[in-house]
Amino acid sequence: MKSSARSAPTTRGIKRIDLAYVQLATSESARDINRDVVLEIIRSQQPVSRADLARASGLQPSTVSSIVEQLIAEKWVKEGAIERRPRGRHPTLLALNDGLVILTADIRPKQAIVALLDLNGRFLAREVVPLVSEPESAINKIISCMKAMRADHSNRSFEGVGISMPGRVDSESQSLILAPNLKWGSYNIKGAFEKEMRLQVELTNAANAALLAELWSGRLDGIRNAVLITVSEGVGGAILANGQIVTSRSGLAGEFGHSPIDPTGPLCGCGQHGCWEVFASSNAALRYYAEICPEKASVTIHELLRLAEEGDPAALAALTRQATWLGRGLRLVTAALAPEVILFAGDITTSWARFGPVIQAELEATMLAGDAPQLGITNDGEFARLRGAAAVVLQRHSGYQRSRLKAAKDKTPYSASS
Numbered sequence: 001m002k003s004s005a006r007s008a009p010t011t012r013g014i015k016r017i018d019l020a021y022v023q024l025a026t027s028e029s030a031r032d033i034n035r036d037v038v039l040e041i042i043r044s045q046q047p048v049s050r051a052d053l054a055r056a057s058g059l060q061p062s063t064v065s066s067i068v069e070q071l072i073a074e075k076w077v078k079e080g081a082i083e084r085r086p087r088g089r090h091p092t093l094l095a096l097n098d099g100l101v102i103l104t105a106d107i108r109p110k111q112a113i114v115a116l117l118d119l120n121g122r123f124l125a126r127e128v129v130p131l132v133s134e135p136e137s138a139i140n141k142i143i144s145c146m147k148a149m150r151a152d153h154s155n156r157s158f159e160g161v162g163i164s165m166p167g168r169v170d171s172e173s174q175s176l177i178l179a180p181n182l183k184w185g186s187y188n189i190k191g192a193f194e195k196e197m198r199l200q201v202e203l204t205n206a207a208n209a210a211l212l213a214e215l216w217s218g219r220l221d222g223i224r225n226a227v228l229i230t231v232s233e234g235v236g237g238a239i240l241a242n243g244q245i246v247t248s249r250s251g252l253a254g255e256f257g258h259s260p261i262d263p264t265g266p267l268c269g270c271g272q273h274g275c276w277e278v279f280a281s282s283n284a285a286l287r288y289y290a291e292i293c294p295e296k297a298s299v300t301i302h303e304l305l306r307l308a309e310e311g312d313p314a315a316l317a318a319l320t321r322q323a324t325w326l327g328r329g330l331r332l333v334t335a336a337l338a339p340e341v342i343l344f345a346g347d348i349t350t351s352w353a354r355f356g357p358v359i360q361a362e363l364e365a366t367m368l369a370g371d372a373p374q375l376g377i378t379n380d381g382e383f384a385r386l387r388g389a390a391a392v393v394l395q396r397h398s399g400y401q402r403s404r405l406k407a408a409k410d411k412t413p414y415s416a417s418s
């Protein structure tokens, strides 16, 4: 068996390496894995010395040194402070190079948040750009905002552009496969950004971006099975199964929002009737509110949440109904994947103390067996998608992803007749 599993060090606290992939690894990809292991230890334990890296990774000090030289040459890592010790040598400490930055956009149907982040996930700039529904002008507005940010931070090194989309993106072709609430058709989004920004551009699904941000923050350390549900105009989902983010064919995995709950229900953006999202999205809450107060039908979801905080009975009723449907729909998630944790991101999480327990009660009432999964909300709400979009750009540059994408491309497709 061609295997380099032995060269993948077993370290605690490091993101688990996919063993199915490691069995296919060549010596070249084994080097890539070691590089990523070293980078991950620097990211999570910085500032750190070369000796500490060797200890934490289980790699030979000479291997660590050559990987560190490569990471410094590629500008991922910089040498910084000297560690002061009572006696002996004073090693130079290594940290991620925060001179390296990533432009990101969180695109939604009516607006985009554009932001500049450094390698440590710190926001250097952030701006809201209102969008029109036509893709070309919408993208041009985002691009001008990004160009202005680049001009304001011209002393930094720009690594790429990461874009969170309210829909499913095929990770290989990078085309938008499904986005019922955006309606941008087959417009070449990646091409438009690349042409103007002249940087590497990565598109990713919003829920997957938010899940990746949670993984990078370390909050899911020790959790192998989790599902993240985004609640905004629609309801999206992202899956962590056996320690890996699952995107599956054409990046379409996780569309729980379009599972049918009631075929006689309202029409959904996907063309079917009664999907989970037409009962459980923010738009559903606004519809429930308009049914109770037709004269105040033009409120936004943020206004509705504020009215609920102020004790407005109609707003409370509308959002409680939405939360009830969110909880009921989780049966789809628990029955299919039995996760240890379910995280929510999006509008309703701003009033979590009020509506979280409603979701929890429905979840517990619909369990097939065993305890209900732990329920929670994402770490930094609105900004999880931006951090995740940046993480996708960085991950694409990591050796592990490079090798994995190559392995996926080289693989012969399954044939039923053979």
Ligand SMILES: [Zn+2]
Pocket (backbone or CB within 6 Å): 257, 258, 259, 268, 269, 270, 271, 272, 275
């Ligand atoms: Zn649908």
